[in-house]
Amino acid sequence: MSPKTTENHDVVKLPRSGNMDKGGELSNLNFSGTSSLSKTRFTEYFIQQNILDDHGFEEWIFYPGMLFNAPDKWWGDQGKRDKPHEGLDLCLYKDRRGRMRRLDEKTKIPVIYDGVVVGIVNDFLGKSVIIEHDLADSDTNRFCTIYGHLNPHKGLHVGRVVKEGDIIATLADLRNLKVKTLSHLHISLGWASKFISYNKLDWETIGAPNTLTLMDPLYVIGRHYRALEKEWCQNAQIQCRILGMDRS
Numbered sequence: 001m002s003p004k005t006t007e008n009h010d011v012v013k014l015p016r017s018g019n020m021d022k023g024g025e026l027s028n029l030n031f032s033g034t035s036s037l038s039k040t041r042f043t044e045y046f047i048q049q050n051i052l053d054d055h056g057f058e059e060w061i062f063y064p065g066m067l068f069n070a071p072d073k074w075w076g077d078q079g080k081r082d083k084p085h086e087g088l089d090l091c092l093y094k095d096r097r098g099r100m101r102r103l104d105e106k107t108k109i110p111v112i113y114d115g116v117v118v119g120i121v122n123d124f125l126g127k128s129v130i131i132e133h134d135l136a137d138s139d140t141n142r143f144c145t146i147y148g149h150l151n152p153h154k155g156l157h158v159g160r161v162v163k164e165g166d167i168i169a170t171l172a173d174l175r176n177l178k179v180k181t182l183s184h185l186h187i188s189l190g191w192a193s194k195f196i197s198y199n200k201l202d203w204e205t206i207g208a209p210n211t212l213t214l215m216d217p218l219y220v221i222g223r224h225y226r227a228l229e230k231e232w233c234q235n236a237q238i239q240c241r242i243l244g245m246d247r248s
């Protein structure tokens with residue numbers, strides 16, 4: 001099934017590229033700590049599994065608060081986050097006709113690298129799945145990816161071996177939650193300290209010193225992207241139309 005419920009796909013005309021910045025080829029970017037990682041086919045799997053190519057998938061779009069280390073929320077009052085964003089939020093993309101579309105709760109979530117599930121923990125919108133990959137740095141810290149705000153497939157459990165591209169979940173359905181935001185995939189990745197046990201890893205501890213050293217997940221999306229400029233997004237009308245919700 002394609003997640004193409006039209007009411008969930010907004011039709012904001014994006015500004016010309018002069019009003020955006022930071023879009024670019026991944027090869028132009030400098031990602032410290034990611035040098036030992038291979039490029040991924042994550043976005044290809046994502047498009048294929050969710051039939052996003054029906055309308056043509058051009059690039060991921062990021063509202064400022066969706067980016068790694070962003071200080072602000074992109075939903076609700078758009079105030080400060082409790083701590084800088086521990087990852088990247090995938091919610092919006094542009095089709096080949098230049099229209100903004102967004103993911104919904106039917107969206108299937110593929111795994112980025114081969115690995116094994118080491119944790120399934122609650123988050124404020126659903127559940128997060130932590131996967132360890134067969135990589136260690138010189139200090140034998142272990143490489144992990146975390147997929148947040150999910151509705152994991154029944155039968156997904158700690159110890160389950162997964163392959164790159166396997167579907168582990170759909171996005172959490174947020175329609176009945178008090179928190180007003182859109183279904184989106186949060187991705188975190190980083191090196192888990194060899195001293196931490198996975199059953200101690202949750203959203204209180206992720207990113208804290210000596211737990212998981214986080215990196216910018218833009219590297220793994222394997223596709224062009226655009227980050228919208230804050231000034232352009234500050235237009236309230238544009239915000240409402242992009243995010244498809246009123247601001248109250």
Ligand SMILES: [Zn+2]
Pocket residue numbers: 085086087088089185186187
């Ligand atoms: Zn997030």
